[in-house]
Structures are given as structure tokens and as C-alpha cells.
Amino acid sequence: MEVFEVIWPGPLATIQDLGRFSYQQYGVPPSGAMDGSALRIANRLLDNDEGAAGLECTFSGPRLRFLNDTLITITGGDLAPLLNNHPLPMWEVVQVRKGDILSWRGMRTGCRAYLSVAGGIDVPMVLDSKSTYLRSTFGGLGGRALRTGDVLKSVPVSSETLEHVIGRKVPGELIPEHKGFAEIRVILGPQADHFPEESIATFFDSEYTITPESDRMGYRLEGPEIKHKGKADTVSDGVPLGAVQVPGDCKPIILMVDRQVTGGYSKLATVITPDISKLGQMKPGDRIRFHEVSLSQGQQLLNAFQKMLDPGFLPVKTALSEVEGREVKGG
Amino acid sequence: MVYPETRYLVAGDQNMVVEFGDEVDMTLNQKVHNVVSAMKQAKFDGVRELIPTYRSILVNYDPSIISFAALQDKLEALEKRLDFSSLPSPREVEIPVVLGYGEPYKSDIEFVAEYSKLGSVQGVIELFTSRDYLVYMIGFLPGFPYLGGMPERLATPRLDRPRISVPAGSVGIAGEQCGIYPIDSPGGWRCIGRTPLKLFEPSWQPPSLLQAGDRVRFVSISPEQYEHIALKVKEGTFKMKVTSQS
Numbered sequence: 001m002e003v004f005e006v007i008w009p010g011p012l013a014t015i016q017d018l019g020r021f022s023y024q025q026y027g028v029p030p031s032g033a034m035d036g037s038a039l040r041i042a043n044r045l046l047d048n049d050e051g052a053a054g055l056e057c058t059f060s061g062p063r064l065r066f067l068n069d070t071l072i073t074i075t076g077g078d079l080a081p082l083l084n085n086h087p088l089p090m091w092e093v094v095q096v097r098k099g100d101i102l103s104w105r106g107m108r109t110g111c112r113a114y115l116s117v118a119g120g121i122d123v124p125m126v127l128d129s130k131s132t133y134l135r136s137t138f139g140g141l142g143g144r145a146l147r148t149g150d151v152l153k154s155v156p157v158s159s160e161t162l163e164h165v166i167g168r169k170v171p172g173e174l175i176p177e178h179k180g181f182a183e184i185r186v187i188l189g190p191q192a193d194h195f196p197e198e199s200i201a202t203f204f205d206s207e208y209t210i211t212p213e214s215d216r217m218g219y220r221l222e223g224p225e226i227k228h229k230g231k232a233d234t235v236s237d238g239v240p241l242g243a244v245q246v247p248g249d250c251k252p253i254i255l256m257v258d259r260q261v262t263g264g265y266s267k268l269a270t271v272i273t274p275d276i277s278k279l280g281q282m283k284p285g286d287r288i289r290f291h292e293v294s295l296s297q298g299q300q301l302l303n304a305f306q307k308m309l310d311p312g313f314l315p316v317k318t319a320l321s322e323v324e325g326r327e328v329k330g331g
Numbered sequence: 332m333v334y335p336e337t338r339y340l341v342a343g344d345q346n347m348v349v350e351f352g353d354e355v356d357m358t359l360n361q362k363v364h365n366v367v368s369a370m371k372q373a374k375f376d377g378v379r380e381l382i383p384t385y386r387s388i389l390v391n392y393d394p395s396i397i398s399f400a401a402l403q404d405k406l407e408a409l410e411k412r413l414d415f416s417s418l419p420s421p422r423e424v425e426i427p428v429v430l431g432y433g434e435p436y437k438s439d440i441e442f443v444a445e446y447s448k449l450g451s452v453q454g455v456i457e458l459f460t461s462r463d464y465l466v467y468m469i470g471f472l473p474g475f476p477y478l479g480g481m482p483e484r485l486a487t488p489r490l491d492r493p494r495i496s497v498p499a500g501s502v503g504i505a506g507e508q509c510g511i512y513p514i515d516s517p518g519g520w521r522c523i524g525r526t527p528l529k530l531f532e533p534s535w536q537p538p539s540l541l542q543a544g545d546r547v548r549f550v551s552i553s554p555e556q557y558e559h560i561a562l563k564v565k566e567g568t569f570k571m572k573v574t575s576q577s
Contacts, residue, residue: 021379021380022379022380023473023537023538024380024382024389025380025381025382025383025469025542025543026469026473026474026531026537026538026539026542027469027470027471027472027473027474027475027513027531027539028473028538126533126534127533127538136472136473136514136531136533138533139533186343187341187343187344188341189340189341189342190340190341190342190348190350191340234353235353235354235355235385235386236384236385236468236470236477237348237350237384237385237386237387237389238342238346238348238382238384238387238388238389239389240342240343240345240346240389240391241343242343243342243343260470260471260472261382261469261470262382262384262468262470262471263470267342270341270342270343270344270346271343272343272344273343273344273345295341295344295399298343298344299344299345299394301344302344302345302394303394303395306395
């Protein structure tokens with residue numbers, strides 16, 4: 001089903017799912033949503049597969065005209081979406097009609113919003129994923145960002161599913177707050193032994209600012225220098241998501257979803273998975289402070305984070321019970 | 332050096348680095364491929380992805396299925412009973428390449444001829460194609476092979492100023508390293524030749540022509556052969572020469 005056409009693409013809107021796995025051994029980065037939990041929640045509200053493809057809108061969103069009646073959900077950073085020029089609630093299922101216009105006022109908090117449509121956006125799978133990888137121009141919509149005139153399709157869904165999810169919303173207390181500052185939890189390693197104790201102390205005692213040279217590949221940080229024991233370079237090895245590498249200029253870089261899979265700078269620490277989504281909402285000028293957790297603490301936090309996103313967990317159920325007996329709006 | 336004892340390093344909440352040494356070395360890298368092969372055969376529960384590199388393996392695992400400590404135990408045991416004879420033999424892949432024809436290849440190969448004191452382009456071609464190369468790892472770009480085994484004499488420093496675009500298929504030298512650009516890309520390696528083969532194609536399974544651990548043999552071809560093969564590659568009728576070493 002044709003779901004919408006692009007009137008104006010906005011700064012950067014790409015199709016993303018939860019990423020492309022098992023191909024890093026061939027040099028292919030995972031890509032996927034920078035704030036994966038926001039996309040998962042949007043999909044869950046709509047009863048889509050949690051890995052269904054949505055639109056990642058950076059800094060502001062595209063102006064779209066809907067070509068059919070459907071349901072949508074917008075989650076993630078608050079880019080102030082508007083439907084026919086009226087503020088559109090986020091974190092809930094919204095009905096849209098053929099001819100409706102979606103637009104955005106732009107960033108209020110966070111910087112990446114996720115637009116999911118019932119069924120998910122329908123583009124071909126490339127290496128088991130619908131995620132766009134801009135640098136090598138594949139995945140998503142021909143490996144590129146949305147352009148004016150693009151018409152996107154959605155995977156068909158039954159009317160029962162649509163009726164079933166109408167009115168769902170995420171309870172307010174479960175909606176993450178995005179501020180201009182965040183504490184980012186890391187586990188030391190794999191190459192913390194390449195740094196003297198003073199450098200590690202500086203790393204945890206200082207505040208770092210995200211610079212404009214930051215994108216889906218990585219975030220360059222500005223702040224106190226992290227000096228190495230010896231050389232900054234090491235024999236290239238694998239780069240995990242969230243690796244904090246420190247090149248010769250002694251300024252840390254956090255590697256994100258479109259990172260190169262191998263790299264030769266010493267890696268001081270690794271951001272825990274639950275805080276990657278937090279980083280995904282941070283923009284140039286935002287500040288972070290690193291906080292050390294142990295491997296076992298990190299894995300406990302990961303476990304709790306996964307549970308929160310598990311099927312059947314609160315966001316949807318609470319939402320359903322909350323709306324029971326309530327009039328379905330716009331219906 | 333190759334460590335006397337393998338190191339198992341924490342890399343966040345769901346990755347482990349299995350590190351065998353800290354240099355670029357064929358014996359060390361061969362160990363990486365042997366352990367990767369053995370791990371693929373063993374199919375440990377909870378291990379999701381393996382990324383072989385020069386001197387280590389990045390192992391992505393699911394800590395709700397296997398703990399770091401349990402994974403380390405399994406890997407230590409696996410390494411102890413590593414039986415090389417049971418591992419699949421590496422593939423040997425023939426890569427046709429036109430050497431020193433057209434720019435930037437002509438200038439770069441002439442530079443290598445001079446820098447190596449081999450004196451002639453023909454000398455570079457003969458030496459370059461006289462060896463088998465080992466694919467240390469795929470990285471930098473999708474499908475980009477880092478090749479080991481180049482004769483030391485051919486080692487040439489990178490360009491002072493990287494080129495804005497190096498064409499896909501260019502075979503380059505950077506110091507003692509050798510690699511092939513899978514897509515047009517900026518790059519500072521000295522490009523001595525070009526292969527008509529496609530190194531990366533997202534619709535292939537797997538998407539990369541070469542895999543870590545493969546052996547590569549370069550075969551010098553003429554510009555006419557290049558055009559002929561390029562056409563076949565485009566039509567999808569080119570059959571790459573792959574043999575399995577015994």
C-alpha cells in the first residue's frame with residue numbers, strides 16, 4: 001500500500017530498522033536506528049514486528065502527504081510533529097487520513113524522531129535488513145536519504161490489527177527524557193591498559209561536549225585530553241558499538257552504528273548498550289559525563305533494559321488498560 | 332609479538348576481544364582464522380557474530396545465554412584441542428589485474444619501481460605476482476581485503492596527499508600492506524593496478540568476494556583481457572577461479 005509521498009525531505013530522513021547483523025566480518029557496519037529503543041517501542045505500539053523499518057528523522061522531519069488512511073506512531077526525540085498544522089502527540093498510535101500533511105516545527109528535545117507506520121515501511125531487504133547505509137549507498141531506499149517526490153509503501157496489515165492497536169500509548173513515566181546533558185555508563189576496556197591512571201581519572205572526572213563533527217558513524221568529543229601511555233595507534237582490531245577510541249589528538253570519539261568495523265586507535269572503554277539510545281538523541285553542543293560500571297553491573301543493566309523492551313511488557317499493556325473504556329479519538 | 336597466553340578482553344556488555352598478539356604477522360593471523368573456523372564448527376550457544384582481525388577476534392555474544400567467564404572457558408578449551416587437520420582448508424582465489432596501465436596506475440607503479448630500486452615496471456609486476464597473499468581481514472570499507480605476504484621490497488609509503496577518488500578495483504600498497512578498493516573511495520594508497528572483478532555486492536551472499544583467511548594470487552592480465560573480463564563481470568557470467576588448498 002502506498003503510504004505517503006515526500007513533499008520536502010527535511011535535513012536527513014533515512015529508513016532504518018534494528019540493523020544488519022553477521023556481516024561485520026565482510027566489512028559491513030550494522031547501521032540501524034541510532035535510538036533503537038524508540039523504534040522498537042513505536043513498532044510495539046502498532047503491533048509491527050519489532051524490527052520493522054521506520055523513518056529516522058534527524059534534527060527535523062520530512063513534510064509528507066499521506067496517500068491512504070493508516071495508523072502511525074512517532075517516538076524518540078521531540079521534533080514537534082504537526083498533523084495538518086496541529087500538534088501531533090508522540091508515543092501513541094495516531095490515525096491519519098488520506099491527504100493529511102505531516103510536518104515538523106523542529107527540535108525541542110533529543111534530535112532523532114522515529115516515524116513508524118502500521119505494518120512498517122516496505123523496502124527490499126539488503127543483507128537481511130532494511131537499514132540505509134549512506135556511505136556505501138545500499139539498503140533502505142536505494143541507499144540514500146528521502147528526496148522530494150519519493151513515494152513510500154507500507155507492509156499491508158489486517159483491519160483487525162489496526163482496530164486492535166488504536167488508542168495505544170506509552171504511559172508518561174516510561175517516556176525517556178532527553179536533556180542537553182547525560183551520564184553515559186561505560187565498561188573499561190578493551191584497551192584501558194594503553195592509558196595511564198591519570199588519563200582514566202581525567203576521563204571520568206571531566207565533562208565532554210559533542211562536537212559538530214558527529215554523525216551516525218561516531219561522535220567526536222571536546223574536553224580534557226586523554227593521553228596514552230605510548231602511541232595512540234594500535235594494530236587494527238574489531239570495533240564494538242559504543243567503543244570510546246582515543247586517536248593521537250587525545251580527544252575521545254564514541255563509535256556508533258555506521259562505524260567502520262575495524263580500527264586502529266586505542267579503545268579506552270565501551271558504552272553499555274542501554275545508553276546507546278540515549279546517545280542517539282544527543283546532538284552537537286550537548287554534554288556528557290562518563291560513569292564507570294563493572295561488567296556484571298553493565299550486564300544487569302542490559303538485562304533490565306532488554307526486559308523493558310520485551311514483548312508483553314508494560315508500554316503496550318499499560319497503555320491498553322489505560323485506554324479501555326475510553327472513546328477512541330478521531331475515530 | 333604473539334602472546335604466550337591468549338588474552339580475553341572485555342569490550343562492553345556483549346562483546347569480547349580474543350587477542351592472540353599485538354603485531355601484523357602471518358603466523359599470528361593464521362591462528363585467528365583457525366580459531367574462527369573452529370568456533371564456527373563448534374557453534375557455541377549465545378555467540379552471535381565473529382569479526383576476525385589481524386591479531387584478534389571480536390566475539391559478539393548474548394550474556395543472557397552465555398556469561399563472559401563461561402565463554403572464556405569454552406574458548407580456552409577449544410584452543411587447547413585445536414586440531415588443524417579438521418579445519419577446512421583455505422580457499423585460493425585468483426585475482427586478474429592489469430598492472431601499471433593508465434593513470435594513476437602508471438605513475439604509481441613507476442614510483443614503486445624507483446622506490447624499491449627494482450629499476451623497471453616489469454620487475455615490480457614479476458615480484459608482485461610471484462607470491463600468494465593472505466587475506467588478514469576485511470575492514471575499512473565493505474569488502475576491503477587487507478592482504479599480507481607482499482614481498483618487503485615492494486613496501487612503499489602512502490601518498491602525501493590522498494586522492495579524492497580511487498576507482499573501485501584498484502590494487503594499492505601502503506607501507507607493507509596491500510589491499511583492493513571495493514568501491515570508489517578517497518584513498519592514499521599507491522595504486523599499481525586494477526582488477527575488473529567486483530569485490531563487494533550487497534545482493535551477493537556473502538556480499539564480499541574475499542573472506543578473511545583466503546589466499547589470493549594476482550595474475551597479470553592485458554588491458555584487452557581486462558575489458559573482456561569486465562564485460563563478463565557486468566553480465567554476471569564471469570567465473571572466478573577458486574581452488575581449495577589441500
